Amino acid sequence: MPSNYIDFYNDYYARILQSKAHAIFCEKVYGRNLCQEGMLTELQLDKLIETLKESRGKNILELGCGNGMLAEYISDMTGSNVLGIDFSGEAIRQAKERTSGKRDKVRFSHCGIDDIDSARDRFDVVVAVDVLYDHFVEDISSVFRKIQAVINPGGGILVFQSFIAESDGVENLPAEKTYIGKALSASGFEFSVTDLTEDDITHWKLKIETAREMEALFEKEGNSDLCLFQISKAEKLLSYSEAGRGVRYFYKTGLRKE
Ligand SMILES: C[S@@+](CC[C@H](N)C(=O)[O-])C[C@H]1O[C@@H](n2cnc3c(N)ncnc32)[C@H](O)[C@@H]1O
Numbered sequence: 001m002p003s004n005y006i007d008f009y010n011d012y013y014a015r016i017l018q019s020k021a022h023a024i025f026c027e028k029v030y031g032r033n034l035c036q037e038g039m040l041t042e043l044q045l046d047k048l049i050e051t052l053k054e055s056r057g058k059n060i061l062e063l064g065c066g067n068g069m070l071a072e073y074i075s076d077m078t079g080s081n082v083l084g085i086d087f088s089g090e091a092i093r094q095a096k097e098r099t100s101g102k103r104d105k106v107r108f109s110h111c112g113i114d115d116i117d118s119a120r121d122r123f124d125v126v127v128a129v130d131v132l133y134d135h136f137v138e139d140i141s142s143v144f145r146k147i148q149a150v151i152n153p154g155g156g157i158l159v160f161q162s163f164i165a166e167s168d169g170v171e172n173l174p175a176e177k178t179y180i181g182k183a184l185s186a187s188g189f190e191f192s193v194t195d196l197t198e199d200d201i202t203h204w205k206l207k208i209e210t211a212r213e214m215e216a217l218f219e220k221e222g223n224s225d226l227c228l229f230q231i232s233k234a235e236k237l238l239s240y241s242e243a244g245r246g247v248r249y250f251y252k253t254g255l256r257k258e
Contacts, residue, residue: 005136009088012037013067015226017094021217022226028210029203034069038130039248040160041203044196045070047250048127048158052078057124057155061085063113064131068095068106074127075105083121085111113137117146124155132161132180140179144187157189159251162200164240175249189253197241200248204238207231 016022016035026033031042040048052060058080062071065084068091075082082105086092092110099106109119113131126147137143147157161180165173175181175193184191211218211230218227240246 006087006089009066009086010090013088013091013094015223017067019218019221019223019226021214021221021223024217025210025214025227025230028214029207032073034073035067036070037066038160039162039200039203040070040129041199043199044160044250047194048129048160049074049077051158051252052080052125052127055125055156057152059083059121059123059125059152061116061119061121061123061126061150063116063126063128064136065091065095065108067091068099068108070129071095071108072099072102072106075102080105080125082106083119083123084108085113085116087112113143114146116143117149119150121150122152123150124152126151126155126157128158129160130162132159134179140183141186144183144189148187154254157184157191157251157253160196160248161251162237162246162248164237165245165247173245173247175247175251178247178249180249180251184251184253191251191253193252194250196248196250197246200246201238201241204234204241207234208238 023033026036030036052074060074060080060082062082062084065071065086068084071082071084074080084095089110092108095108132140132143134140159180163173163178176185208231211227215227218224237246
């Protein structure tokens with residue numbers, strides 16, 4: 001397990017819990033504060049909820065759930081039972097504490113993605129938002145094989161993820177050629193894809209604009225570095241996307257409808 005990322009996220013979630021500026025930033029950028037750390041815009045969140053409402057399954061596993069605000073929102077909006085897992089102990093501590101009154105619907109486990117096959121539960125849908133990156137997970141194909149072992153027949157996987165092409169041109173990164181597309185195919189999953197690249201570009205621009213507007217508020221809290229982190233990350237990724245090297249996809253594998 002990459003312990004540097006675990007330390008990073010333990011510290012990150014502890015800090016943003018205390019940051020009013022971060023909550024306002026999320027509301028402005030994502031339409032609501034779910035303590036987002038990925039790129040799931042309001043439009044994409046609506047697509048996710050719509051897809052989950054249409055599907056038959058009511059037991060959901062969310063990988064890399066952070067402090068669990070998305071898992072809680074999914075459960076509230078769809079009536080599903082959600083288990084969120086994350087390797088950040090601090091994020092899971094916050095998630096459990098905040099949702100202690102909803103234990104029958106939302107649960108959390110401090111667990112690495114590589115260990116999901118040790119779960120006793122079975123799921124109808126596995127959701128992964130900005131977590132199946134190759135710097136977080138060593139062997140993506142093995143993750144999909146492990147997911148196969150924990151999903152019920154007719155269940156499915158929903159993955160939101162951005163990619164950067166090694167060389168110029170988006171045509172180099174069609175959805176089936178990314179490491180997620182290849183790993184899904186290698187594990188025998190058929191999938192459909194929604195291209196979210198344009199929405200991603202809008203997201204980076206809004207993030208940069210909002211963080212710049214909010215610099216003073218972050219500074220007042222002593223959190224200037226959190227604001228600068230958002231700006232530098234968004235500027236870098238926007239430059240890739242504008243150069244045609246960045247793409248974002250929503251992968252869906254065979255979900256049975258109601
Ligand atoms: C980029 S953040 C995305 C968080 C959230 N899904 C969102 O979209 O806001 C990645 C999250 O995945 C968790 N994570 C990364 N690698 C993981 C792994 N191998 N096992 C479990 N959790 C992991 C991190 O702690 C962090 O909460």
